[in-house]
Amino acid sequence: MRGPVLLLACLVAAAxxxxxxxxxxxxxxxxxxxxxxxxxxxxxGTDDLGRDVFARVLFGxxxxxxxxxxxxxxxxxxxxxxxxVAGYAGGALDAxxxxxxxxxxxxxxxxxxxxxxxxxxxxxxxxxxxxGAAGWMETARVVRAEFxxxxxxxFVESARAAGAGHARLIAAHLLPNAAQAVVVSVTLAVxxxxxLESALSFFGVGVRPPQASWGNMLYQAQxxxxxxxxxxxxxxxxxxxxxxSVNLAGDRLAARPNP
Amino acid sequence: MLQRRALQALPLLLLISLLVFVLIHAxxxxxxxxxxxxxxxxxxxxxxxxxxxxxxxPLSLQYWSWLAAFVRGDWGFSFSDGRPVAARIVxxxxxxxxxxxxxxxxxILLTVPAAIYSAVRRGRWFDRAATAVAVAGISLPAFWFxxxxxxxxxxxxxxxxxxxxxxxxxxxxxxEFDSALLDHxxxxxxxxxxxAVIQAAAWSRYxxxxxxxxxxxxFVLAARARGIPARTVVVRHAxxxxxxxxxxVVMLDAALLASGAVVTESVFAWPGLGSLFTEALARRDxxxxxALLMLTSIAIVVFNIVADVVHALVDPRIAV
Numbered sequence: 001m002r003g004p005v006l007l008l009a010c011l012v013a014a015a016x017x018x019x020x021x022x023x024x025x026x027x028x029x030x031x032x033x034x035x036x037x038x039x040x041x042x043x044x045g046t047d048d049l050g051r052d053v054f055a056r057v058l059f060g061x062x063x064x065x066x067x068x069x070x071x072x073x074x075x076x077x078x079x080x081x082x083x084x085v086a087g088y089a090g091g092a093l094d095a096x097x098x099x100x101x102x103x104x105x106x107x108x109x110x111x112x113x114x115x116x117x118x119x120x121x122x123x124x125x126x127x128x129x130x131x132g133a134a135g136w137m138e139t140a141r142v143v144r145a146e147f148x149x150x151x152x153x154x155f156v157e158s159a160r161a162a163g164a165g166h167a168r169l170i171a172a173h174l175l176p177n178a179a180q181a182v183v184v185s186v187t188l189a190v191x192x193x194x195x196l197e198s199a200l201s202f203f204g205v206g207v208r209p210p211q212a213s214w215g216n217m218l219y220q221a222q223x224x225x226x227x228x229x230x231x232x233x234x235x236x237x238x239x240x241x242x243x244x245s246v247n248l249a250g251d252r253l254a255a256r257p258n259p
Numbered sequence: 260m261l262q263r264r265a266l267q268a269l270p271l272l273l274l275i276s277l278l279v280f281v282l283i284h285a286x287x288x289x290x291x292x293x294x295x296x297x298x299x300x301x302x303x304x305x306x307x308x309x310x311x312x313x314x315x316x317p318l319s320l321q322y323w324s325w326l327a328a329f330v331r332g333d334w335g336f337s338f339s340d341g342r343p344v345a346a347r348i349v350x351x352x353x354x355x356x357x358x359x360x361x362x363x364x365x366x367i368l369l370t371v372p373a374a375i376y377s378a379v380r381r382g383r384w385f386d387r388a389a390t391a392v393a394v395a396g397i398s399l400p401a402f403w404f405x406x407x408x409x410x411x412x413x414x415x416x417x418x419x420x421x422x423x424x425x426x427x428x429x430x431x432x433x434x435e436f437d438s439a440l441l442d443h444x445x446x447x448x449x450x451x452x453x454x455a456v457i458q459a460a461a462w463s464r465y466x467x468x469x470x471x472x473x474x475x476x477x478f479v480l481a482a483r484a485r486g487i488p489a490r491t492v493v494v495r496h497a498x499x500x501x502x503x504x505x506x507x508v509v510m511l512d513a514a515l516l517a518s519g520a521v522v523t524e525s526v527f528a529w530p531g532l533g534s535l536f537t538e539a540l541a542r543r544d545x546x547x548x549x550a551l552l553m554l555t556s557i558a559i560v561v562f563n564i565v566a567d568v569v570h571a572l573v574d575p576r577i578a579v
Contacts, residue, residue: 103274236403243398
């Protein structure tokens, strides 16, 4: 648990204090130092406009991590709400919500988001909402399943018999016991959110230049792969480090015995 | 039983079609957005087009006529070159099938031995290494992996071509069947590797878990107690029971890969459905995008049913 979380914490910290670490502003163009290979002055080299790649990776981390974390929060919150209502209410409402979940799961996520981004040309906050709106289904299924099994258990029955209302049953008895499964599914949503943002930006429909994101840095690197391969290296490595640490943390969480 | 599943899928497909339709009509300017930004198209022309195409009718009517036409196989015309959408899609299918088929075979060849060995020797060095590689694989952004392979094998080493399906003029003019085939295969190596590695990473995690569950079942112990050789127990008894749930995942991914090769195909300029999607996206060619999204969703729903049927065939305890 400790290793991946520590790595993730370092990445978040680096993103937060990016202005203090970076020796150059991320969008400063310096045409006299274009396309320089990594050196002591520019650790990750410079791009075709002479911008410092290290600074852009750090500032890009702010966008990429924020989109990943916040979109997972949106996905998690909507998933808990939808899955919770379906699992708690049951009956026709459950059937309708689950068919909607199936429908959303049957539409390929990346192409759907690519079309939506091309249509809506989203700002970063809207991008967060869109990625979140395309990612609630897994959490909803998990929460519904947990609520259904927990609903028949003795402690829930006895709370109900003791006169606990719907709100109390959900908040005090059902949700805390479903927490572990929910946290695991939200963790996976963080990694997926970061990958989706980078893929959208890689196709030029996500975070728009000059603002740096790991995905759009790779988009720009693709055209000069033969002459400046270092431009493709750092942003991808940071995506990998982030998704890897999030996925590892999720794995360890899932393997932990339920308290 | 199968009929019941197919009937259940119908409302699901209707819901998906509604979603896709609403998405396109949510665009500022709707399907005519391409013309709105063109200064050479006068507002009265747009109005005329809107009426000619029936876009002034109520949305519900438009939805029904679009759906009716879609079901009949009339998917409209591409905005970018005016050809029927169906023709543009059909010509891209072989390339995608070739790439996806190769990568699925490769992925299964990687997955099955690795997952079995991991499950049998659970917690040993191979299992731990394979598990680490698998987590790295599912965390890997496909487009970056593709770019790295291009840098190493195409640019630095020069062993393999970096993009396309054939070298232009090679297969047509040379007349040598062998060299044309070799050229074709060389183009296939890198994109197929990207897809195979990423799929194998996900599948091996499922198969390993499912093998571990199967190996812990009483019937495996009973088979061992009867003196059946370990290899036979693992393959004939445990694997047969473990493979069912994983097949469902493989089937779904196969359906997704048909369009989900979007990223890989576009990085390697592989002329399949994925590249068609990104080309259509760049030109806001909504009729092509809608058809592709609908077809992929249908494929996913159909493969879902097929996966259940296959699961029931492999494992008689499951009823469809």
